[in-house]
Amino acid sequence: MKVTIVVKDRLYKMRRVTNCFLGSEAVDFLSEDQYLEREEAVEFGQKLANELFFRHVLDENLFEDGDHLYRFLDHDPIVSSQCHNIPSGIIELKPKPIDEIASRLRVLSYAIFEAYASKDGRHVDYKSINGSEEFERYLRIVQELQRVKVKDMPREEKLAFFINLYNMMAIHAILAWGHPGGPLERRKLFGDFNYVVGGCTYSLSSIQNGILRGNQRPPYNLLKPFGVKDKRSQVALPYPEPLVHFAVVSGARSGPALRCYSPGNIDKELMDAARDFLRAGGLIVDLNGKVAYASKILKWFSVDFGKTELEVLKHASNYLEPTESEVLLEMIADGELKVIYQPYDWRLNC
The missing domain is CATH 1.10.10.10 (Winged helix-like DNA-binding domain superfamily/Winged helix DNA-binding domain)
Incomplete structure (x- = not known):
């Protein structure tokens, strides 16, 4: 034809x-x-x-x-020039069901993280991943996503699939383009490194802000990722999932730990990820100074956690140690709390 x-x-x-x-x-x-x-x-x-x-x-x-x-x-200009899961063109064989591909992606991601990330998921051996047998298998698997049906995936499957895809796609982007050295390079990596999934193009930004956040504007942007007529808006989750911010890993040292997520246990795994991140320094409460030192993740994506800064902190307090959570809530109630956002370390988590 x-x-x-x-x-x-x-x-x-x-x-x-x-x-x-x-x-x-x-x-x-x-x-x-x-x-x-x-x-x-x-x-x-x-x-x-x-x-x-x-x-x-x-x-x-x-x-x-x-x-x-x-x-x-494959004649779409963005697909042909910016998508990195079509090295040999569009696969014409009938695609396998998305749940089968997602399962294989999950198993392989887990194997890669086990072999090439530290036990706590905070450090990644990118050099060893590049060219490894596992990564070559991953590159073959993501080619199968070109024409899959993702619109009708249940919430839990969609959450786990797109989080796992984001994290592996970020590794792929860093290996292909290098770690971004500044804000312009980060914007390009998040916005221009694409996969074609289900006939549509997805960047790291459109996965995080379009799919996982229910089509919310990215920080410091005026427009939503998907317009009204954009088919990808039909794939987006119906509302923001705030805990995904403790699961998606873009390669920065101040980001969350790298781990794999499963649809059958996704909500518990996301709560565990939130606890691990916030208790490991993502939110530090200083009782004597009446200060909360918070990760900038809580600032950039505050709208997903609450309408005001105090609502955001109340939300985050659910994932702190009980005693620390109680102290934070008391300071909020007394109106004595000062919030300071921690510097964000964009250096590579290697």
């Missing part, structure tokens, strides 16, 4: 669209190639579109006969 149909740049609704083809031309080809009537060819084309081989350039319909423009998945 790709060889026969004319793919070229065209004008559509006063804009130039690259690498696309007409619906009518696809119907012509399918009618002749599959010996179908035009209506049958349209139905066949809709099945191909539903399997994410191609899509409407503006997502206006699934597939129709006529002058509508469509684009093969």
Whole structure:
């Protein structure tokens, strides 16, 4: 089909669209190639579109006969230039179920963390991961995500899958592009290193802020990751999951510990991650000075934890040691608390 149909740049609704083809031309080809009537060819084309081989350039319909423009998945300019799980193009075999791929990804991630991260998950041996047999297997697995169906995943499966994918994708990004040296490089790594998953492109930022935070604006940004018509908004969780901030690891020393998450136990594992992070210095309470020294994670993503700074601290107090939590709540009640946010160490967690 790709060889026969004319793919070229065209004008559509006063804009130039690259690498696309007409619906009518696809119907012509399918009618002749599959010996179908035009209506049958349209139905066949809709099945191909539903399997994410191609899509409407503006997502206006699934597939129709006529002058509508469509684009093969690997001809999408972002997919072809910025996605790092398509080294040999789009896999045309029928994708395996997402729960099966997610399970394999989880097992492999666990093996990588066991072999190449410290016991507490705070340090990662990136040099040894690069080129390892386990990482090569990971690169093959993520290719299978290109056309999977992720929209209808249950909450628990979606949480575990996207957290695990984020953490391995961050490792992949650091190995491919190097650890970012400053804010501009970090912005590029978080925003421009992409995978294609279920026919859509996902960056680290769009996974964290779009999927896991229920399509909330990233810190210091004016826009949400997904617009109203963006298909990825249908994949996003319905509301922010605040504890994911203690689970996603971007490679910074001040970030959480690296660990693997499972759908069957995801809520307990996230609470454990929050306890470990906050009790290990993410929130320090100084009774004598009436000061709480908090990780900037609680500042950057405060809207996920509460409407005010004090609500955020009350939320975080649930994961401190009971005695320390009690002290913090008493200081909040007395109105004597001062909050100081700790410097964030962006150096690589190696």
